[in-house]
Amino acid sequence: MITTEAAVLTAVNTPLKLTTIHVDDPEPNEVRVAVSNVGLCHSDLHYMTGTVGTDLPVVVGHEVAGVVEAVGSSVTGLRPGDRVTGALTPSCGRCVNCNAGHSTQCRTVAEARQRPRPAFQLPNGEPIARLADIGAFSRHILMRENSLVKLPDEVPLHVGCLLSCCIITGVGAVFRGAQVRPGSTVAVIGCC
Template sequence: MKAAVLVEPQQPLVIQDIAVRKPGPREVLIRTAAVGVCHSDLHFTDGIYPTPVPVVPGHEAAGVVEAVGSEVGTVKPGDHVVTCLSIFCGYCEHCVSGFLSRCVSPRVRPQPDDEPRLVREQVPVQQLLGLGAFAEQMLVHENACVAIRRDMPLDRAALIGCAAVTGYGAVTRTSRVRPGDTVAVIGCGGIGLCAINAAAIAGAGRIIAIDRVPGKLELARAFGATDTVLADGDVVADVVDMTNGGVHHSFEAVGLKVTTEQAFRMLRRGGTANVIGMIPPGVKIELRGTDFLSEKRIQGSLMGSNRFPVDMPGLVDFYLQGKLHLDKLIASRIGLESINDALDELRRGELARSVVVFDGVA
Protein backbone atom coordinates (compact mmCIF):
# COMPACT_ATOMS: atom_id res chain seq x y z
CA MET A 1 0.00 0.00 0.00
CA LYS A 2 1.03 3.63 -0.40
CA ALA A 3 1.48 5.75 2.71
CA ALA A 4 2.80 9.21 3.62
CA VAL A 5 5.73 8.58 5.96
CA LEU A 6 7.50 10.96 8.34
CA VAL A 7 11.14 9.92 8.02
CA GLU A 8 12.56 12.78 10.08
CA PRO A 9 10.82 15.57 12.03
CA GLN A 10 10.64 18.96 10.30
CA GLN A 11 10.98 17.28 6.90
CA PRO A 12 8.27 16.75 4.26
CA LEU A 13 6.36 13.49 4.35
CA VAL A 14 7.48 10.94 1.76
CA ILE A 15 5.07 8.72 -0.20
CA GLN A 16 6.34 5.16 0.14
CA ASP A 17 5.18 1.60 -0.50
CA ILE A 18 4.56 -0.10 2.85
CA ALA A 19 3.72 -3.73 3.57
CA VAL A 20 0.90 -4.36 6.05
CA ARG A 21 0.50 -7.73 7.79
CA LYS A 22 -2.71 -9.67 8.26
CA PRO A 23 -4.97 -8.82 11.22
CA GLY A 24 -4.19 -10.35 14.59
CA PRO A 25 -7.00 -11.83 16.75
CA ARG A 26 -8.46 -8.45 17.78
CA GLU A 27 -7.34 -6.34 14.83
CA VAL A 28 -9.24 -4.83 11.92
CA LEU A 29 -7.88 -4.09 8.44
CA ILE A 30 -9.55 -1.01 6.96
CA ARG A 31 -9.40 0.32 3.41
CA THR A 32 -9.06 4.06 3.98
CA ALA A 33 -11.65 6.18 2.18
CA ALA A 34 -10.79 9.62 3.54
CA VAL A 35 -8.65 11.25 6.20
CA GLY A 36 -8.74 14.80 7.50
CA VAL A 37 -5.52 16.79 7.83
CA CYS A 38 -5.65 17.92 11.46
CA HIS A 39 -3.48 20.53 13.17
CA SER A 40 -2.52 17.93 15.76
CA ASP A 41 -0.54 16.11 13.08
CA LEU A 42 1.72 19.18 12.83
CA HIS A 43 2.81 18.84 16.45
CA PHE A 44 4.43 15.54 15.52
CA THR A 45 5.63 16.24 11.97
CA ASP A 46 7.22 19.51 13.13
CA GLY A 47 8.89 17.83 16.11
CA ILE A 48 7.03 19.78 18.82
CA TYR A 49 5.84 16.49 20.28
CA PRO A 50 8.51 13.78 19.86
CA THR A 51 7.58 10.47 18.24
CA PRO A 52 9.60 7.49 16.95
CA VAL A 53 10.32 7.48 13.21
CA PRO A 54 9.71 6.33 10.56
CA VAL A 55 6.02 6.80 11.25
CA VAL A 56 2.79 7.20 9.29
CA PRO A 57 0.86 10.22 10.68
CA GLY A 58 -2.87 10.83 10.32
CA HIS A 59 -5.67 10.01 12.74
CA GLU A 60 -8.98 11.51 11.50
CA ALA A 61 -10.26 8.82 9.15
CA ALA A 62 -13.10 6.73 7.79
CA GLY A 63 -13.11 3.68 5.58
CA VAL A 64 -14.44 0.22 4.82
CA VAL A 65 -13.50 -2.94 6.73
CA GLU A 66 -11.61 -5.42 4.55
CA ALA A 67 -10.74 -8.16 7.07
CA VAL A 68 -11.00 -8.87 10.80
CA GLY A 69 -9.15 -11.05 13.30
CA SER A 70 -10.55 -14.25 14.76
CA GLU A 71 -11.76 -12.61 18.01
CA VAL A 72 -13.25 -9.40 16.60
CA GLY A 73 -16.93 -9.06 17.43
CA THR A 74 -17.70 -5.38 16.91
CA VAL A 75 -17.29 -4.97 13.13
CA LYS A 76 -17.25 -7.21 10.05
CA PRO A 77 -15.96 -7.01 6.46
CA GLY A 78 -17.93 -4.49 4.44
CA ASP A 79 -18.81 -2.28 7.41
CA HIS A 80 -18.26 1.45 7.04
CA VAL A 81 -16.27 2.68 10.02
CA VAL A 82 -14.78 5.77 11.63
CA THR A 83 -11.51 5.46 13.54
CA CYS A 84 -10.57 7.19 16.78
CA LEU A 85 -7.25 7.59 18.58
CA SER A 86 -9.05 7.08 21.92
CA ILE A 87 -8.36 3.33 21.82
CA PHE A 88 -9.85 1.74 24.93
CA CYS A 89 -9.38 -1.61 26.66
CA GLY A 90 -12.73 -1.86 28.46
CA TYR A 91 -11.15 -3.26 31.63
CA CYS A 92 -9.10 -0.54 33.34
CA GLU A 93 -10.23 1.89 36.05
CA HIS A 94 -10.96 4.62 33.50
CA CYS A 95 -12.95 2.39 31.14
CA VAL A 96 -15.14 0.79 33.78
CA SER A 97 -15.83 4.26 35.23
CA GLY A 98 -17.09 5.48 31.86
CA PHE A 99 -14.04 7.57 30.89
CA LEU A 100 -12.95 5.68 27.77
CA SER A 101 -10.88 8.55 26.39
CA ARG A 102 -8.50 8.35 29.37
CA CYS A 103 -7.51 4.72 28.76
CA VAL A 104 -3.77 4.14 28.33
CA SER A 105 -3.76 0.37 28.69
CA PRO A 106 -0.88 -1.30 26.80
CA ARG A 107 -3.10 -4.27 25.93
CA VAL A 108 -4.71 -2.33 23.05
CA ARG A 109 -1.55 -0.67 21.73
CA PRO A 110 1.37 -2.21 19.81
CA GLN A 111 4.26 -3.29 22.06
CA PRO A 112 7.99 -3.52 21.21
CA ASP A 113 7.93 -7.34 21.15
CA ASP A 114 4.88 -7.55 18.85
CA GLU A 115 5.19 -8.40 15.17
CA PRO A 116 5.23 -5.00 13.37
CA ARG A 117 2.00 -4.05 11.68
CA LEU A 118 3.79 -2.04 8.98
CA VAL A 119 7.17 -2.75 7.37
CA ARG A 120 9.24 -1.18 4.62
CA GLU A 121 12.34 -3.00 3.42
CA GLN A 122 12.37 -5.05 6.65
CA VAL A 123 12.30 -1.88 8.78
CA PRO A 124 9.25 -1.46 11.07
CA VAL A 125 7.17 1.65 10.39
CA GLN A 126 5.18 3.09 13.32
CA GLN A 127 1.54 4.20 13.26
CA LEU A 128 1.08 7.58 14.88
CA LEU A 129 -1.41 7.33 17.76
CA GLY A 130 -2.06 3.69 16.89
CA LEU A 131 -3.75 4.58 13.58
CA GLY A 132 -1.43 5.85 10.83
CA ALA A 133 -4.25 7.10 8.63
CA PHE A 134 -2.26 8.81 5.86
CA ALA A 135 -2.25 5.47 4.08
CA GLU A 136 -4.38 3.39 1.75
CA GLN A 137 -4.99 0.89 4.55
CA MET A 138 -5.07 0.94 8.35
CA LEU A 139 -4.53 -2.04 10.64
CA VAL A 140 -5.97 -1.14 14.04
CA HIS A 141 -7.32 -2.63 17.25
CA GLU A 142 -11.07 -3.27 17.07
CA ASN A 143 -11.58 -0.73 19.87
CA ALA A 144 -10.10 1.98 17.64
CA CYS A 145 -13.07 2.04 15.26
CA VAL A 146 -16.87 2.00 15.23
CA ALA A 147 -19.35 1.01 12.53
CA ILE A 148 -21.63 3.73 11.15
CA ARG A 149 -24.62 4.00 8.81
CA ARG A 150 -23.80 3.30 5.17
CA ASP A 151 -25.73 6.35 3.96
CA MET A 152 -23.14 8.61 5.62
CA PRO A 153 -20.64 10.04 3.09
CA LEU A 154 -17.22 8.80 4.15
CA ASP A 155 -15.33 12.03 3.43
CA ARG A 156 -17.64 13.78 5.91
CA ALA A 157 -17.54 10.82 8.30
CA ALA A 158 -13.74 11.12 8.55
CA LEU A 159 -14.11 14.50 10.26
CA ILE A 160 -16.16 12.92 13.02
CA GLY A 161 -13.06 10.92 14.00
CA CYS A 162 -11.35 13.95 15.56
CA ALA A 163 -12.68 17.45 14.88
CA ALA A 164 -16.35 16.72 15.46
CA VAL A 165 -16.06 14.30 18.37
CA THR A 166 -13.47 16.51 20.09
CA GLY A 167 -15.37 19.78 19.71
CA TYR A 168 -18.76 18.25 20.44
CA GLY A 169 -17.48 16.25 23.40
CA ALA A 170 -15.70 19.23 24.95
CA VAL A 171 -18.98 21.14 24.96
CA THR A 172 -21.40 18.37 25.94
CA ARG A 173 -19.28 15.95 27.98
CA THR A 174 -16.30 17.84 29.43
CA SER A 175 -17.99 21.14 30.28
CA ARG A 176 -21.67 20.11 30.04
CA VAL A 177 -23.00 23.29 28.46
CA ARG A 178 -26.66 23.82 29.29
CA PRO A 179 -29.39 25.71 27.41
CA GLY A 180 -28.97 29.46 27.88
CA ASP A 181 -25.29 29.34 28.91
CA THR A 182 -22.80 31.78 27.40
CA VAL A 183 -19.86 30.27 25.52
CA ALA A 184 -16.62 31.61 24.04
CA VAL A 185 -14.45 29.61 21.63
CA ILE A 186 -10.89 30.77 20.98
CA GLY A 187 -9.62 29.48 17.64
CA CYS A 188 -11.93 28.76 14.70
CA GLY A 189 -10.11 25.89 13.06
CA GLY A 190 -11.77 22.52 12.61
CA ILE A 191 -12.15 21.69 16.30
CA GLY A 192 -13.15 25.21 17.31
CA LEU A 193 -15.83 25.33 14.63
CA CYS A 194 -17.17 21.97 15.80
CA ALA A 195 -17.27 23.29 19.37
CA ILE A 196 -19.29 26.27 18.15
CA ASN A 197 -21.63 23.92 16.28
CA ALA A 198 -22.00 21.77 19.40
CA ALA A 199 -22.77 24.79 21.58
CA ALA A 200 -25.56 25.71 19.19
CA ILE A 201 -26.93 22.15 19.30
CA ALA A 202 -26.74 22.25 23.12
CA GLY A 203 -28.84 25.42 23.19
CA ALA A 204 -26.22 27.93 24.36
CA GLY A 205 -27.73 31.39 24.58
CA ARG A 206 -24.72 33.27 23.28
CA ILE A 207 -21.75 31.84 21.39
CA ILE A 208 -18.73 34.09 20.88
CA ALA A 209 -16.16 33.07 18.26
CA ILE A 210 -12.63 34.49 18.57
CA ASP A 211 -9.92 34.30 15.90
CA ARG A 212 -7.28 36.45 14.22
CA VAL A 213 -8.49 35.60 10.67
CA PRO A 214 -11.64 37.50 9.57
CA GLY A 215 -12.60 34.75 7.11
CA LYS A 216 -12.72 32.17 9.88
CA LEU A 217 -15.01 34.42 11.91
CA GLU A 218 -17.42 34.58 8.97
CA LEU A 219 -17.34 30.78 8.81
CA ALA A 220 -17.96 30.61 12.56
CA ARG A 221 -21.29 32.37 12.12
CA ALA A 222 -22.34 29.64 9.69
CA PHE A 223 -21.61 27.11 12.44
CA GLY A 224 -23.76 28.92 15.00
CA ALA A 225 -21.71 31.77 16.49
CA THR A 226 -23.91 34.66 17.59
CA ASP A 227 -21.01 37.08 18.06
CA THR A 228 -17.43 37.35 16.79
CA VAL A 229 -14.27 38.99 18.14
CA LEU A 230 -11.23 39.68 15.98
CA ALA A 231 -8.17 38.84 18.06
CA ASP A 232 -6.30 42.07 17.39
CA GLY A 233 -6.91 43.83 20.71
CA ASP A 234 -7.88 43.13 24.31
CA VAL A 235 -9.92 39.99 23.71
CA VAL A 236 -10.70 39.41 27.39
CA ALA A 237 -12.02 42.93 27.89
CA ASP A 238 -14.17 42.63 24.78
CA VAL A 239 -15.76 39.36 25.93
CA VAL A 240 -16.29 40.52 29.52
CA ASP A 241 -17.93 43.71 28.27
CA MET A 242 -20.14 41.87 25.76
CA THR A 243 -21.41 39.42 28.38
CA ASN A 244 -21.68 41.78 31.36
CA GLY A 245 -19.10 39.91 33.43
CA GLY A 246 -17.76 36.98 31.40
CA VAL A 247 -18.86 33.64 29.99
CA HIS A 248 -20.02 30.46 31.67
CA HIS A 249 -17.77 28.29 29.48
CA SER A 250 -14.68 29.04 27.42
CA PHE A 251 -12.93 26.67 25.02
CA GLU A 252 -9.29 27.13 24.01
CA ALA A 253 -8.74 25.39 20.65
CA VAL A 254 -5.32 26.76 19.70
CA GLY A 255 -2.79 25.35 22.15
CA LEU A 256 -0.92 28.50 23.19
CA LYS A 257 0.00 29.99 26.56
CA VAL A 258 -1.60 33.37 25.83
CA THR A 259 -4.91 31.98 24.58
CA THR A 260 -5.15 29.54 27.50
CA GLU A 261 -4.68 32.38 29.96
CA GLN A 262 -7.25 34.45 28.08
CA ALA A 263 -9.75 31.57 28.25
CA PHE A 264 -9.50 31.59 32.05
CA ARG A 265 -9.59 35.36 32.45
CA MET A 266 -12.77 35.78 30.37
CA LEU A 267 -14.84 33.61 32.74
CA ARG A 268 -17.62 34.93 34.90
CA ARG A 269 -17.85 33.81 38.55
CA GLY A 270 -18.22 30.03 38.65
CA GLY A 271 -17.20 29.66 35.00
CA THR A 272 -15.14 26.86 33.47
CA ALA A 273 -12.26 27.13 31.00
CA ASN A 274 -11.62 24.07 28.85
CA VAL A 275 -8.25 23.55 27.18
CA ILE A 276 -8.65 21.52 23.98
CA GLY A 277 -5.50 22.67 22.17
CA MET A 278 -2.19 20.81 22.47
CA ILE A 279 0.09 23.11 24.47
CA PRO A 280 3.77 22.42 23.63
CA PRO A 281 5.80 20.47 26.22
CA GLY A 282 7.52 22.68 28.79
CA VAL A 283 5.11 25.60 28.47
CA LYS A 284 3.74 26.83 31.81
CA ILE A 285 0.42 28.60 32.27
CA GLU A 286 0.14 31.60 34.65
CA LEU A 287 -3.15 32.31 36.40
CA ARG A 288 -4.16 34.81 39.06
CA GLY A 289 -4.70 32.99 42.34
CA THR A 290 -7.44 35.37 43.44
CA ASP A 291 -9.63 34.23 40.54
CA PHE A 292 -10.13 30.90 42.31
CA LEU A 293 -11.97 32.75 45.06
CA SER A 294 -14.69 33.26 42.44
CA GLU A 295 -14.93 29.48 41.93
CA LYS A 296 -13.53 29.71 38.42
CA ARG A 297 -12.18 26.42 37.04
CA ILE A 298 -9.75 25.37 34.33
CA GLN A 299 -9.57 21.83 32.99
CA GLY A 300 -8.27 19.79 30.10
CA SER A 301 -10.45 18.08 27.54
CA LEU A 302 -8.87 14.98 25.99
CA MET A 303 -10.58 14.22 22.67
CA GLY A 304 -13.77 15.72 24.10
CA SER A 305 -13.95 13.21 26.98
CA ASN A 306 -15.56 11.00 24.36
CA ARG A 307 -17.25 7.63 24.50
CA PHE A 308 -16.79 7.31 20.78
CA PRO A 309 -18.66 4.01 20.15
CA VAL A 310 -21.77 5.87 21.33
CA ASP A 311 -20.92 9.44 20.35
CA MET A 312 -19.89 8.90 16.73
CA PRO A 313 -23.05 7.15 15.50
CA GLY A 314 -25.00 9.95 17.20
CA LEU A 315 -22.93 12.58 15.39
CA VAL A 316 -23.65 10.81 12.11
CA ASP A 317 -27.35 11.15 12.88
CA PHE A 318 -26.88 14.85 13.65
CA TYR A 319 -25.18 15.35 10.27
CA LEU A 320 -27.90 13.53 8.35
CA GLN A 321 -30.51 15.61 10.21
CA GLY A 322 -28.76 18.80 9.09
CA LYS A 323 -27.59 19.78 12.59
CA LEU A 324 -23.85 19.04 12.25
CA HIS A 325 -22.30 21.22 9.54
CA LEU A 326 -19.50 19.01 8.23
CA ASP A 327 -19.93 20.13 4.61
CA LYS A 328 -18.90 23.66 5.53
CA LEU A 329 -15.84 22.32 7.37
CA ILE A 330 -14.15 20.91 4.27
CA ALA A 331 -12.09 23.55 2.49
CA SER A 332 -10.57 21.19 -0.10
CA ARG A 333 -10.41 17.54 -1.13
CA ILE A 334 -6.97 16.36 -2.19
CA GLY A 335 -5.02 13.25 -3.12
CA LEU A 336 -2.34 11.74 -0.88
CA GLU A 337 0.37 13.23 -3.11
CA SER A 338 -0.71 16.72 -1.95
CA ILE A 339 -0.37 16.00 1.78
CA ASN A 340 2.60 18.32 2.29
CA ASP A 341 0.71 21.22 0.67
CA ALA A 342 -2.15 20.60 3.10
CA LEU A 343 0.24 20.64 6.06
CA ASP A 344 1.70 23.94 4.82
CA GLU A 345 -1.83 25.39 4.68
CA LEU A 346 -2.32 24.38 8.31
CA ARG A 347 0.90 26.16 9.26
CA ARG A 348 -0.46 29.33 7.64
CA GLY A 349 -3.77 28.91 9.48
CA GLU A 350 -5.86 29.82 6.47
CA LEU A 351 -8.25 26.89 6.08
CA ALA A 352 -10.62 24.87 8.26
CA ARG A 353 -9.94 21.33 6.94
CA SER A 354 -8.39 19.62 3.95
CA VAL A 355 -9.45 16.03 3.42
CA VAL A 356 -7.36 13.39 1.65
CA VAL A 357 -9.69 11.24 -0.46
CA PHE A 358 -8.60 7.86 -1.79
CA ASP A 359 -9.92 6.73 -5.17
CA GLY A 360 -12.03 3.62 -5.56
CA VAL A 361 -13.35 3.40 -2.00
CA ALA A 362 -17.09 3.49 -1.32
Protein backbone atom coordinates in the same frame (compact mmCIF):
# COMPACT_ATOMS: atom_id res chain seq x y z
CA MET B 1 0.87 -9.24 5.13
CA ILE B 2 -0.07 -6.93 2.30
CA THR B 3 1.91 -4.38 0.37
CA THR B 4 0.48 -0.90 0.01
CA GLU B 5 1.41 2.78 -0.11
CA ALA B 6 1.66 5.31 2.71
CA ALA B 7 2.77 8.93 3.06
CA VAL B 8 5.81 8.45 5.31
CA LEU B 9 7.58 11.13 7.37
CA THR B 10 11.28 10.31 7.55
CA ALA B 11 12.53 13.60 9.06
CA VAL B 12 10.72 16.53 10.70
CA ASN B 13 10.04 19.56 8.53
CA THR B 14 10.43 17.55 5.35
CA PRO B 15 7.67 16.57 2.91
CA LEU B 16 5.87 13.27 3.39
CA LYS B 17 7.05 10.70 0.86
CA LEU B 18 4.67 8.30 -0.86
CA THR B 19 6.34 5.00 0.01
CA THR B 20 5.69 1.30 -0.52
CA ILE B 21 5.14 -0.35 2.88
CA HIS B 22 4.10 -3.71 4.27
CA VAL B 23 1.05 -3.94 6.53
CA ASP B 24 0.97 -6.90 8.91
CA ASP B 25 -1.96 -9.33 9.13
CA PRO B 26 -4.59 -8.46 11.74
CA GLU B 27 -4.02 -9.78 15.26
CA PRO B 28 -7.05 -11.69 16.69
CA ASN B 29 -8.70 -8.47 17.95
CA GLU B 30 -7.69 -6.28 15.02
CA VAL B 31 -9.34 -5.21 11.79
CA ARG B 32 -7.67 -4.18 8.56
CA VAL B 33 -9.35 -1.17 7.00
CA ALA B 34 -9.03 0.11 3.44
CA VAL B 35 -8.76 3.83 4.09
CA SER B 36 -11.05 6.03 2.03
CA ASN B 37 -10.90 9.43 3.76
CA VAL B 38 -8.59 11.11 6.27
CA GLY B 39 -8.79 14.53 7.91
CA LEU B 40 -5.73 16.67 8.54
CA CYS B 41 -5.53 17.62 12.23
CA HIS B 42 -3.17 20.06 13.91
CA SER B 43 -1.82 17.09 15.91
CA ASP B 44 -0.52 15.66 12.63
CA LEU B 45 1.29 18.94 12.00
CA HIS B 46 2.82 18.84 15.52
CA TYR B 47 4.54 15.58 14.61
CA MET B 48 5.49 16.78 11.14
CA THR B 49 7.13 19.95 12.49
CA GLY B 50 8.72 18.32 15.53
CA THR B 51 6.82 20.22 18.24
CA VAL B 52 5.75 16.79 19.48
CA GLY B 53 8.43 14.12 19.41
CA THR B 54 7.96 10.87 17.55
CA ASP B 55 9.92 7.88 16.40
CA LEU B 56 10.90 8.05 12.76
CA PRO B 57 9.99 7.00 10.18
CA VAL B 58 6.31 7.52 11.02
CA VAL B 59 2.95 7.57 9.28
CA VAL B 60 0.78 10.32 10.72
CA GLY B 61 -2.97 10.77 10.28
CA HIS B 62 -5.68 9.69 12.70
CA GLU B 63 -9.01 11.11 11.52
CA VAL B 64 -9.92 8.11 9.47
CA ALA B 65 -12.82 6.43 7.74
CA GLY B 66 -12.83 3.47 5.42
CA VAL B 67 -14.13 0.01 4.65
CA VAL B 68 -13.31 -3.16 6.59
CA GLU B 69 -11.46 -5.64 4.39
CA ALA B 70 -10.16 -8.28 6.83
CA VAL B 71 -10.81 -9.17 10.47
CA GLY B 72 -8.85 -11.07 13.11
CA SER B 73 -9.99 -14.43 14.46
CA SER B 74 -11.64 -12.95 17.61
CA VAL B 75 -13.52 -10.14 15.91
CA THR B 76 -17.29 -10.58 16.12
CA GLY B 77 -18.81 -7.14 15.61
CA LEU B 78 -17.38 -6.18 12.22
CA ARG B 79 -17.05 -7.91 8.88
CA PRO B 80 -15.59 -7.11 5.47
CA GLY B 81 -17.58 -4.43 3.72
CA ASP B 82 -18.57 -2.53 6.87
CA ARG B 83 -18.02 1.23 6.66
CA VAL B 84 -16.24 2.47 9.79
CA THR B 85 -14.61 5.41 11.49
CA GLY B 86 -11.80 5.13 14.02
CA ALA B 87 -11.42 6.27 17.63
CA LEU B 88 -8.18 7.96 18.56
CA THR B 89 -7.55 6.20 21.87
CA PRO B 90 -7.67 2.42 22.05
CA SER B 91 -9.44 0.82 25.00
CA CYS B 92 -10.01 -2.66 26.40
CA GLY B 93 -13.75 -2.32 26.97
CA ARG B 94 -13.45 -4.32 30.21
CA CYS B 95 -11.56 -2.35 32.90
CA VAL B 96 -13.26 -0.26 35.60
CA ASN B 97 -12.82 2.99 33.65
CA CYS B 98 -14.11 1.47 30.40
CA ASN B 99 -17.11 0.02 32.23
CA ALA B 100 -17.83 3.45 33.71
CA GLY B 101 -18.00 4.93 30.20
CA HIS B 102 -14.57 6.58 30.34
CA SER B 103 -12.88 4.55 27.64
CA THR B 104 -10.39 7.34 26.90
CA GLN B 105 -8.97 6.67 30.38
CA CYS B 106 -8.67 2.92 29.87
CA ARG B 107 -6.34 1.46 32.47
CA THR B 108 -4.79 -0.98 30.03
CA VAL B 109 -4.19 1.42 27.17
CA ALA B 110 -0.43 0.75 27.15
CA GLU B 111 -1.11 -2.97 26.87
CA ALA B 112 -3.76 -2.34 24.21
CA ARG B 113 -1.21 -0.51 22.09
CA GLN B 114 1.20 -3.45 22.05
CA ARG B 115 1.35 -5.99 19.29
CA PRO B 116 3.89 -8.75 18.68
CA ARG B 117 5.17 -7.40 15.35
CA PRO B 118 5.29 -3.94 13.83
CA ALA B 119 2.04 -3.08 12.08
CA PHE B 120 3.89 -1.17 9.34
CA GLN B 121 7.32 -1.98 7.92
CA LEU B 122 9.44 -0.76 5.07
CA PRO B 123 10.24 -3.45 2.48
CA ASN B 124 13.69 -3.81 4.12
CA GLY B 125 12.03 -4.79 7.41
CA GLU B 126 12.55 -1.47 9.20
CA PRO B 127 9.55 -0.76 11.47
CA ILE B 128 7.48 2.36 10.81
CA ALA B 129 5.79 4.14 13.73
CA ARG B 130 2.11 5.10 13.52
CA LEU B 131 0.58 8.25 14.99
CA ALA B 132 -1.80 7.08 17.75
CA ASP B 133 -1.17 3.52 16.56
CA ILE B 134 -3.32 4.37 13.55
CA GLY B 135 -1.13 5.87 10.81
CA ALA B 136 -4.09 6.86 8.67
CA PHE B 137 -2.04 8.38 5.84
CA SER B 138 -1.76 4.82 4.53
CA ARG B 139 -4.07 3.15 2.05
CA HIS B 140 -4.56 0.31 4.57
CA ILE B 141 -4.41 0.38 8.39
CA LEU B 142 -4.82 -1.96 11.35
CA MET B 143 -6.99 -1.00 14.31
CA ARG B 144 -8.50 -2.85 17.25
CA GLU B 145 -12.13 -3.86 16.77
CA ASN B 146 -13.31 -1.78 19.72
CA SER B 147 -11.58 1.34 18.37
CA LEU B 148 -13.81 1.26 15.31
CA VAL B 149 -17.42 2.37 14.97
CA LYS B 150 -19.75 1.44 12.12
CA LEU B 151 -21.05 4.42 10.21
CA PRO B 152 -24.77 4.66 9.45
CA ASP B 153 -25.56 4.38 5.74
CA GLU B 154 -26.59 8.04 5.57
CA VAL B 155 -23.19 9.29 6.81
CA PRO B 156 -20.74 9.56 3.90
CA LEU B 157 -17.17 8.45 4.55
CA HIS B 158 -15.77 11.94 3.93
CA VAL B 159 -17.97 13.21 6.77
CA GLY B 160 -17.51 10.15 8.97
CA CYS B 161 -13.74 10.57 9.16
CA LEU B 162 -14.23 13.90 10.97
CA LEU B 163 -15.95 12.06 13.83
CA SER B 164 -12.59 10.49 14.73
CA CYS B 165 -11.12 13.65 16.27
CA CYS B 166 -12.32 16.97 14.84
CA ILE B 167 -15.96 16.75 15.88
CA ILE B 168 -15.60 14.85 19.16
CA THR B 169 -12.80 17.16 20.30
CA GLY B 170 -15.04 20.20 19.81
CA VAL B 171 -18.08 18.54 21.33
CA GLY B 172 -16.04 17.33 24.31
CA ALA B 173 -14.59 20.81 24.87
CA VAL B 174 -18.07 22.34 24.88
CA PHE B 175 -20.04 19.80 26.89
CA ARG B 176 -17.37 18.21 29.11
CA GLY B 177 -14.54 20.74 29.38
CA ALA B 178 -16.50 24.00 29.51
CA GLN B 179 -19.70 22.33 30.81
CA VAL B 180 -21.87 24.48 28.53
CA ARG B 181 -25.56 23.95 29.19
CA PRO B 182 -28.74 25.47 27.74
CA GLY B 183 -28.84 29.08 28.98
CA SER B 184 -25.05 29.35 29.45
CA THR B 185 -23.33 32.55 28.35
CA VAL B 186 -20.37 31.77 26.09
CA ALA B 187 -17.71 33.53 24.06
CA VAL B 188 -16.96 31.96 20.68
CA ILE B 189 -13.31 32.64 19.78
CA GLY B 190 -12.67 32.21 16.07
CA CYS B 191 -12.06 28.85 14.52
CA CYS B 192 -8.91 26.78 14.51
